[in-house]
Amino acid sequence: DAGVIQSPRHEVTEMGQEVTLRCKPISGHNSLFWYRQTMMRGLELLIYFNNNVPIDDSGMPEDRFSAKMPNASFSTLKIQPSEPRDSAVYFCASSPRGQISYEQYFGPGTRLTVT
């Protein structure tokens, strides 16, 4: 299996621009997670989906962030408008266990820099 696929791997954009991050989970996994990692705040869960349905978005920083999962093989995380404080590594992860997802498989991440 190819593992979790994320694109782009690196993104540099200017403040105010829209950013879209993409994720393809491992086939057959029914849970998908978006995380953000920074030195200051560590690894934070932003939102997660079970069977394409958003379950908990309490970690989404503000209305500038939105996430969708239109089908079992694709998810997006959008930031509009982007700000310098959004600079971080964004990870997507998927899990084969729909209930207690203690084992998650992470993608390589997208390193976002907002100038």
Add this chain to the structure above:
Amino acid sequence: GQSLEQPSEVTAVEGAIVQINCTYQTSGFYGLSWYQQHDGGAPTFLSYNALDGLEETGRFSSFLSRSDSYGYLLLQELQMKDSASYFCASPYNQGGKLIFGQGTELSVKP
């Protein structure tokens, strides 16, 4: 709420044994996981303890004591490639939300 505490840094020499501790405070408890992350890489799953006791996977072992709200990751026969950050994590509820500790940076010296 839910929080997990672990030391920020640990240093050990090649060939030695090192233990990385994790204490947690949770409103409900659904087990303790451990992840490894190399610099610039993605976290990778190492182990999971649902019940008290020791789980062994090769050179790595993980221990849990629910009565003490405590667990640890034990790395034996340390190798240079083990230099990485190690995170303990616990499911927040049965729905899948995973809360991570701040991570312990392990440096293995020759």
